[in-house]
Amino acid sequence: MPVITYRQALNNTLGEELARDPNVLLMGEEIGLFQGSYRITEGLLEEFGPRRVVDTPIAEEGFVGLAIGAAMLGLRPVVEIMTINFILVAIDQVVNHASKIHYMFGGQVRVPMVIRTPSGGTGQLGATHSQSFENWFAYCPGLKVVAPATPYDAKGLLRAAIRDDDPVIFIESLALYDTKGDVPEDDDYVVPIGVAEVKRQGTDVTVVSYSRMTAVAMQVAQRMEQEGISVEIVDLRSLRPLDRPTIIESVKKTNHAVVIAEDWYSYGITAEITATIQEEAFDYLDAPVQRVAGLEVPLPYAKDLSAATKPSANSLVYAIKKVLAGKK
Amino acid sequence: MAKAEEAVRESLEQEDVGTLRHYYYQMLLLRRFEERTSEMYVKAKIGGYCHLNLGEEATIVGLMAALTPDDYIFTNYREHGYILARGVEPGPIMAELFGKETGVSGGRGGSMHLFDEKAHFMGGYAIVGGQVPLAVGAAYALKYQGRPGVAVAQMGDATTNIGAFYESLNLAKLWKLPVLFFIVNNGYGMGTSVENGSSEPDLYKKGGSFRIHGERVDGTDVLAVRDAVRRLRQKAEQEGEPAILDITSFRFRGHSVIDADRYRDADAVRRGREAFDPVRNFGASLHDHGIADDAFLRETAERVDREVQEAIDFANGSPDPKFEDMYTFMYATPVPNIPGAEDAIREVRINRGEV
Numbered sequence: 001m002p003v004i005t006y007r008q009a010l011n012n013t014l015g016e017e018l019a020r021d022p023n024v025l026l027m028g029e030e031i032g033l034f035q036g037s038y039r040i041t042e043g044l045l046e047e048f049g050p051r052r053v054v055d056t057p058i059a060e061e062g063f064v065g066l067a068i069g070a071a072m073l074g075l076r077p078v079v080e081i082m083t084i085n086f087i088l089v090a091i092d093q094v095v096n097h098a099s100k101i102h103y104m105f106g107g108q109v110r111v112p113m114v115i116r117t118p119s120g121g122t123g124q125l126g127a128t129h130s131q132s133f134e135n136w137f138a139y140c141p142g143l144k145v146v147a148p149a150t151p152y153d154a155k156g157l158l159r160a161a162i163r164d165d166d167p168v169i170f171i172e173s174l175a176l177y178d179t180k181g182d183v184p185e186d187d188d189y190v191v192p193i194g195v196a197e198v199k200r201q202g203t204d205v206t207v208v209s210y211s212r213m214t215a216v217a218m219q220v221a222q223r224m225e226q227e228g229i230s231v232e233i234v235d236l237r238s239l240r241p242l243d244r245p246t247i248i249e250s251v252k253k254t255n256h257a258v259v260i261a262e263d264w265y266s267y268g269i270t271a272e273i274t275a276t277i278q279e280e281a282f283d284y285l286d287a288p289v290q291r292v293a294g295l296e297v298p299l300p301y302a303k304d305l306s307a308a309t310k311p312s313a314n315s316l317v318y319a320i321k322k323v324l325a326g327k328k
Numbered sequence: 329m330a331k332a333e334e335a336v337r338e339s340l341e342q343e344d345v346g347t348l349r350h351y352y353y354q355m356l357l358l359r360r361f362e363e364r365t366s367e368m369y370v371k372a373k374i375g376g377y378c379h380l381n382l383g384e385e386a387t388i389v390g391l392m393a394a395l396t397p398d399d400y401i402f403t404n405y406r407e408h409g410y411i412l413a414r415g416v417e418p419g420p421i422m423a424e425l426f427g428k429e430t431g432v433s434g435g436r437g438g439s440m441h442l443f444d445e446k447a448h449f450m451g452g453y454a455i456v457g458g459q460v461p462l463a464v465g466a467a468y469a470l471k472y473q474g475r476p477g478v479a480v481a482q483m484g485d486a487t488t489n490i491g492a493f494y495e496s497l498n499l500a501k502l503w504k505l506p507v508l509f510f511i512v513n514n515g516y517g518m519g520t521s522v523e524n525g526s527s528e529p530d531l532y533k534k535g536g537s538f539r540i541h542g543e544r545v546d547g548t549d550v551l552a553v554r555d556a557v558r559r560l561r562q563k564a565e566q567e568g569e570p571a572i573l574d575i576t577s578f579r580f581r582g583h584s585v586i587d588a589d590r591y592r593d594a595d596a597v598r599r600g601r602e603a604f605d606p607v608r609n610f611g612a613s614l615h616d617h618g619i620a621d622d623a624f625l626r627e628t629a630e631r632v633d634r635e636v637q638e639a640i641d642f643a644n645g646s647p648d649p650k651f652e653d654m655y656t657f658m659y660a661t662p663v664p665n666i667p668g669a670e671d672a673i674r675e676v677r678i679n680r681g682e683v
Binding site for chain 1: 400402431432433434435436437441443444445450451453455458460461462463464465466467468469470472473479491492495496498499502656657658659660661663664665666
């Protein structure tokens with residue numbers, strides 16, 4: 001099986017879907033002539049032309065709303081928001097319109113669109129360019145929110161998202177774009193939306209994660225194995241719908257849970273997952289669930305200070321050891 | 329606002345009698361529908377917010393008369409008259425206001441969220457400005473797919489102060505999209521006058537820096553509205569030239585049914601309703617020019633009374649949406665781990681104190 005990067009997986013999938021369905025089109029800032037701020041759309045303007053790969057002005061509310069209206073008439077726009085921070089100026093269109101139109105109008109019209117955007121921080125981007133807002137969207141009924149961790153899932157979930165008739169928020173990560181993994185060629189697989197995956201089997205502790213933190217968890221799990229600790233990793237892949245049964249099944253097996261996400265601690269994704277575990281697997285827990293999340297500050301610029309705000313392999317190791325402290 | 333008598337005569341003489349009478353019928357239907365809606369609201373048959381089109385009948389009928397079945401309409405939350413004049417049956421519209429399963433949005437939308445896919449009536453939207461980029465998107469899809477038609481973004485005067493309006497103007501002109509920005513300028517955004525909210529009170533000029541043509545039209549004159557829309561619609565469809573229509577009218581009542589309208593001078597409101605009643609003025613004009621006799625006016629009044637009563641009866645006799653269908657329209661594409669009928673029944677029983 002060929003090994004490609006997360007970026008290549010996304011780029012290939014966009015190209016394949018453009019070729020497959022004439023109603024699919026890409027929109028966003030700098031995705032065409034500039035080749036994409038993070039080169040996800042590289043080469044696609046050349047291949048498919050400006051009708052299918054549309055450079056927009058910097059006007060997120062306008063072009064996100066435009067994409068929703070176009071989707072209502074049968075187009076399947078795939079919108080790139082340069083980073084999730086910039087979606088805040090379009091949030092009315094996403095939350096009050098895209099997520100509600102199918103339900104509010106009694107199922108008469110569909111909004112088949114995807115909004116792709118990288119979330120989270122990497123490298124001194126400062127307070128307004130490093131935030132994680134996937135929980136804002138995961139909170140909204142009517143949206144689907146996915147956050148793949150590997151090139152394989154990136155491809156399979158992007159296919160599923162583009163072919164889905166609901167608005168899908170597709171969360172990427174700058175730190176994952178250059179990561180590599182096996183992706184089959186000539187195989188039209190999809191990864192189902194709403195289904196988590198046990199990325200690694202283990203017996204001592206369940207780590208629940210998604211996106212970049214799953215990659216961190218995989219490294220940590222290897223490290224822990226050398227210390228004789230067997231870590232099971234539940235990669236959520238979808239934040240809405242949330243695959244609660246897979247989380248619960250794993251926790252019932254390991255009796256210990258650590259939840260890790262890059263967003264802020266209070267009211268974040270880890271809070272939701274932890275609540276789910278205590279509700280549905282309380283009697284199976286041998287220790288309180290441990291949460292690992294971002295420090296609650298506007299992200300500072302200074303290099304070391306900035307890096308220290310984010311959950312890391314170190315903080316995950318610490319949490320795993322803490323949750324297992326009483327284990328015989 | 330009134331045209332010179334001679335001009336009225338000339339414009340009416342060019343028209344088909346049956347068409348003029350149909351406009352009058354539609355305008356009276358809207359008037360009666362809204363009066364009875366207000367009554368039903370007071371009787372608590374209708375909940376939530378409820379905004380009426382009283383005084384805007386000529387604006388609405390004139391717009392719809394100029395549009396074709398290919399066109400798509402996106403409106404704000406003051407939209408009962410628009411979907412009626414687009415030709416959707418009054419019964420399912422009233423049923424939606426009543427929150428019934430038979431309503432145009434299945435009882436999930438309400439007064440502010442009427443919708444009819446077949447009529448290309450693409451929804452009432454209740455966040456000011458939200459519908460404007462959507463309409464531009466519909467125009468984008470028409471152009472992309474090479475289909476005939478235009479999209480209409482209907483909005484109130486105060487919507488021209490929000491950012492979504494300007495981003496929409498820019499995209500529409502930049503990409504040469506067949507869209508009309510149809511501003512219903514009744515002088516007030518809730519309790520704030522146009523002059524108190526907009527540094528440029530001549531709203532038709534607000535497309536200037538986007539190189540978008542704008543016109544002010546007397547919204548109490550059904551033919552003037554129709555003709556302006558027809559002309560600009562054609563330009564939009566054929567040349568991809570978007571336009572702004574600044575349609576002036578007089579708001580008969582407060583912002584919504586529950587607004588006591590204390591910020592407007594009561595005498596001025598009374599005088600305005602006298603002077604700018606589009607339904608009565610059009611009826612009188614047709615009568616004066618021999619297009620509608622007493623019998624026609626009487627029969628039309630009886631007809632709309634009957635039709636609106638039938639709509640109320642239909643709504644009253646319709647079932648409520650079922651609790652088990654709470655999540656039915658949640659997602660168009662089912663995927664694992666979304667809630668279904670069993671979840672709805674279990675949760676609703678708890679919330680209703682049944683367990």
